[in-house]
Amino acid sequence: MVEDTLAEITEAGxxxxxxxxxxxxxxYSACRQYDEDIERARASVGDSAPELVKLRQFFDHPxxxxxFADAVxxxxxxxxxxxxxxxVFCAHSVPESADKASGPPSEGGRRYSRQIAEAARLVAAEVGIETYDVVWQSRxxxxQVPWLEPDIVDHIDALHAEGVTSVVVCPVGFVSDHLEVIWDLDxxxxxxxxEHGMGFARAATPDTDPRFAELVVELIREHIEGAPARKLSPFPAAGCTINGAPCAVGCCEPAKRPARP
Structure with missing residues (x-):
């Protein structure tokens, strides 16, 4: 648990x-919830808890x-x-309301789905692919609650109906081959x-790719050495927070359930 780990780190000085x-x-699920976990862990330790700095989002890091491009x-x-x-690029679906609330209000919402679309565009451009799709999984x-669509399985049905005979699926929304990738895709x-007689191949996630470890090191160096942030999109660098405070006012607020009558 985060609380137990933070207690050990605090005791170590x-x-x-x-x-x-x-x-x-x-x-919310991709960023803000981490902040809530950090805030809860610090509260459990108390005033002696160290400062916790969450590193920024890295969807557009070279x-x-x-x-992902090599995996595709x-x-x-x-x-x-x-x-x-x-x-076909795939990411974890979220409720439409959560996507609309993602990012600071000044951006107009949908930071999550827009970042997924941008990462897909960057990977496709790197590979030289002009025609591709962005779909969702694991809803x-x-x-009755609307989530981001289309679902990957439904989309494969649609591709078959179009006459597509083979598909490469890239789980661009994930960093490792965990259960949802293996079950939902593989x-x-x-x-x-x-079932449709279509060829199918799933691109690997960064997972144990040495470049993923190098990426983490670069994010750390941004803080301890002041290294410039390397990024490929015009999206602002975001997600870096201190002690669980949101990176912007009203950013990625959790969806509120409607009041009971």
């Missing part, structure tokens, strides 16, 4: 700790994009670089493609 969030993006190339190679193979909750999406 740490005064300032850099926190690397394993999400590259903005949004090393992040390069790792490798996935296409598995399918024999067949002409007409569709590249949960009651079916099982459910792959099985649906097989």
């Amino acid at each position: 740490a005064q300032r700790v850099l926190v690397f969030p394993t999400s590259a993006y903005g949004g 090393l992040f994009i390069a790792a 190339r490798a996935a296409h190679a598995k399918l024999g670089n067949q002409p007409g193979t569709r590249t 949960s909750g009651p079916p 099982n459910e999406a792959a099985e649906r493609a097989a």
